[in-house]
Amino acid sequence: MEEFDQSAGMFAAVGTGAIIFSLLIAVFFIIVGWKIYEKAGKPGWAVIIPIYREIVLLEIIKKPMWWIIMLFIPPFSIIFGIWSVNLLSKSFGKGVGFTIGLLFFPYIFGPILAFGSAKYEG
Secondary structure (H helix, E strand, O other): OHHHHHHHHHHHHHHHHHHHHHHHHHHHHHHHHHHHHHHHHOOOHHHOOOOHHHHHHHHHOOOOHHHHOOOOOHHHHHHHHHHHHHHHHHHOOOOOOHHHHHHHHHHHHHHHHHHHOOOOOO
C-alpha cells in the first residue's frame, strides 16, 4: 500500500509540474501576441479572446472577414493559417525565411517580432 501512495504522489507532482509549465508557455505567447498586436496599432487584449483574436489578425494582415470561415474549416485552416503567418511577417517587413521561423520556432521568432526593431508597415 505504501508503494501505491508514493507513486500516486509522484504522478500528482509530475501532473502539477506539467500544468504549471503549460500555463507559463500560454502566458509567454499571450505576452508576445499582445505586443505584436500593439505594434500593429490594435488592442493587445484582443489576443486573449478566441474568435476576436482572429478577426483582429485579419485586420492586421488586411484580409477580408470571410477568411475567418476558412480559418475554422479543417482542410483550409492549415493553408489559410500558414498564409496568415506569412502575411503577418510581411506586414512587419520580414520575408519568407522569417515566416518559416515563425511556423517552426514560434518561441524564438515570435519574441523577435514582438520585441525587436520590426515596425508595422501594413
